[in-house]
Amino acid sequence: MFSLPCRNIRRKLPPKQYLTFVRCYEIPKHLVKVATDPDPSFYRMVEYFYHSAVKVCEPALVEYLKKHTHFSDKKRTNRVAGILKVMGSCNSSLQFEFPLQRKSGEYEIIHGYRSQHSVHRLPCKGGIRFSDEVDLGEVKALAALMTYKCACSNIPFGGAKGGVAIDPKKYTVAELQRITRRYTLELAKKNYIGAGIDVPAPDVNTSGREMSWIVDTYIKTLGYKDLNAAACVTGKPIHGGGIRGRVEATGRGVFMTISTFIHEPKYMQMINLEPGFKGKTAIIQGFGNVGSYAAMYLEQHGVKIIGVLEYDCNLANSDGIKAKELHNYKMNNKGSAKGFTGAREVGPEIIFEKCDILIVAAKEKTITVDVAKKLNCKIIGEGANGPTLPAADVILREKKILVLPDLLANAGGVTVSYFEFLKNLNHVSFGKLSIKFWRDSNTALLDSVEKSLKEANVEAKVVPTELFQTMMSGASEKHIVNSGLEYSMTNACLNVMRAAKEYNLGLDLRTAAYITAIEKIFVTYDEQGLAI
Numbered sequence: 001m002f003s004l005p006c007r008n009i010r011r012k013l014p015p016k017q018y019l020t021f022v023r024c025y026e027i028p029k030h031l032v033k034v035a036t037d038p039d040p041s042f043y044r045m046v047e048y049f050y051h052s053a054v055k056v057c058e059p060a061l062v063e064y065l066k067k068h069t070h071f072s073d074k075k076r077t078n079r080v081a082g083i084l085k086v087m088g089s090c091n092s093s094l095q096f097e098f099p100l101q102r103k104s105g106e107y108e109i110i111h112g113y114r115s116q117h118s119v120h121r122l123p124c125k126g127g128i129r130f131s132d133e134v135d136l137g138e139v140k141a142l143a144a145l146m147t148y149k150c151a152c153s154n155i156p157f158g159g160a161k162g163g164v165a166i167d168p169k170k171y172t173v174a175e176l177q178r179i180t181r182r183y184t185l186e187l188a189k190k191n192y193i194g195a196g197i198d199v200p201a202p203d204v205n206t207s208g209r210e211m212s213w214i215v216d217t218y219i220k221t222l223g224y225k226d227l228n229a230a231a232c233v234t235g236k237p238i239h240g241g242g243i244r245g246r247v248e249a250t251g252r253g254v255f256m257t258i259s260t261f262i263h264e265p266k267y268m269q270m271i272n273l274e275p276g277f278k279g280k281t282a283i284i285q286g287f288g289n290v291g292s293y294a295a296m297y298l299e300q301h302g303v304k305i306i307g308v309l310e311y312d313c314n315l316a317n318s319d320g321i322k323a324k325e326l327h328n329y330k331m332n333n334k335g336s337a338k339g340f341t342g343a344r345e346v347g348p349e350i351i352f353e354k355c356d357i358l359i360v361a362a363k364e365k366t367i368t369v370d371v372a373k374k375l376n377c378k379i380i381g382e383g384a385n386g387p388t389l390p391a392a393d394v395i396l397r398e399k400k401i402l403v404l405p406d407l408l409a410n411a412g413g414v415t416v417s418y419f420e421f422l423k424n425l426n427h428v429s430f431g432k433l434s435i436k437f438w439r440d441s442n443t444a445l446l447d448s449v450e451k452s453l454k455e456a457n458v459e460a461k462v463v464p465t466e467l468f469q470t471m472m473s474g475a476s477e478k479h480i481v482n483s484g485l486e487y488s489m490t491n492a493c494l495n496v497m498r499a500a501k502e503y504n505l506g507l508d509l510r511t512a513a514y515i516t517a518i519e520k521i522f523v524t525y526d527e528q529g530l531a532i
């Protein structure tokens, strides 16, 4: 699972040789303006980041193809260019409309979307969001990010994303259920959902509840004969085939990414920050699924949450906002943080307050040039997809702010979705078959130690320690998910650090993460071919 194609690519070259090549790759003309555009389209932004990374790593890709000794130079450069074109384009998109009869009796037309950016690995994977800002461009951008995110973290999926253009706050639960079921039927009819095809998951304004409706609709219709139908969607509630740890996974992954970098003296030196979490402060933009769990894990490790920005109010408390309390308050207050007594309400300028860590976990394009100029943090953890504009990204680097990019930092969700997918295909929970065996064998081990001592005339009761008690039964599903997530996130961070070092990218971890993904996908296309 965790092969390192990047190193395969770079190993073909004498050390650092690829840095000295003449860089001839040109960013496509329609993207050049994106570098300075104060409001580029989201899809163009992702394309721009992709091509900026290609510009850096293309010479190494050409060199890598020298392994095909029978290729002429022209054939080699054509193949590289071909693979890069395929990798940078969106495979297919679906756009549809359907009627909804509202509770009032009136009819409304609902707009649904799903884009499959890459199908080099199947199924393709990515969440579904409900938001009145959803359109085809947004969904394509998010699908592209899924392609690079999965590859960067070695998750063997293609990239996809979907959405419904509604503000869910304006609909009843029954209406939302009808919308979700009809959306699923449209995907099913058009072959855009299925365990081997395309597997959605939660994203903005969707959760286990919507995933339950999706799996139920699929199983009762197109998937009724499919043994693996439950794997048509992830992020399901536990009783509906979900996995422990998926709800927290994205926030947990954001935390783990920050943890990996904040304990890395070399990076901390670059931004002039003391390594470790001790004494650190954080501000959270978007206290939803991703932001709230990231905040809770930071708090558990000693970080003080001094500010929270939400869609309807902003909060500050220099003594620390209790993340769990705010999370519970919001859940019981129709999703609003307004009225929370553990902090005072302030203006949106709280985002510019001095802090060590800023988590952006609301939506795309929140870090504009103006915002970047005024930020006063040291590390940004991109929980959201696409929060930073390219022009703002440059400013952040100039200000020596370490940006942990979306495709790396928020990959925890899709990673645990992958575990859920495997659980569904296996038709058994992780740990279930071995748990009794491990408990029995560890009990037998303690008994035999006690017996041996007795035979040596040492009278002692061998009692397991508290820690051993918790581990005696071997790994539970929760243990496996959390350790698997940690392993995967840490590996991805190390691979990105390695790319940053080998391509001399300094604080530009976004380019390093894209390169990590590009090199991985490149090898897949080279090995399996890209055209029939």
Ligand SMILES: NC(=O)C1=CN([C@@H]2O[C@H](COP(=O)(O)OP(=O)(O)OC[C@H]3O[C@@H](n4cnc5c(N)ncnc54)[C@H](O)[C@@H]3O)[C@@H](O)[C@H]2O)C=CC1
Binding pocket: 127, 202, 203, 204, 205, 206, 250, 285, 286, 287, 288, 289, 290, 291, 309, 310, 311, 312, 361, 362, 363, 364, 383, 384, 385, 410, 411, 413, 414
């Ligand atoms: N849920 C998941 O597993 C994953 C989500 N993401 C990304 O993380 C971001 C957040 O997603 P979720 O937490 O799932 O959504 P969510 O709907 O649970 O939370 C989003 C939060 O942001 C708040 N918000 C909206 N507009 C805001 C604004 N202008 N300023 C401040 N707060 C605002 C909302 O009120 C809400 O509390 C999105 O970009 C999503 O694509 C990325 C990877 C996985």
Ligand SMILES: O=C(O)CCC(=O)C(=O)O
Binding pocket: 125, 126, 127, 128, 149, 199, 200, 201, 202, 203, 234, 235, 385, 410, 411, 413, 414, 415, 417
């Ligand atoms: O869990 C998944 O499959 C996808 C999560 C997602 O939509 C994302 O990472 O942006």
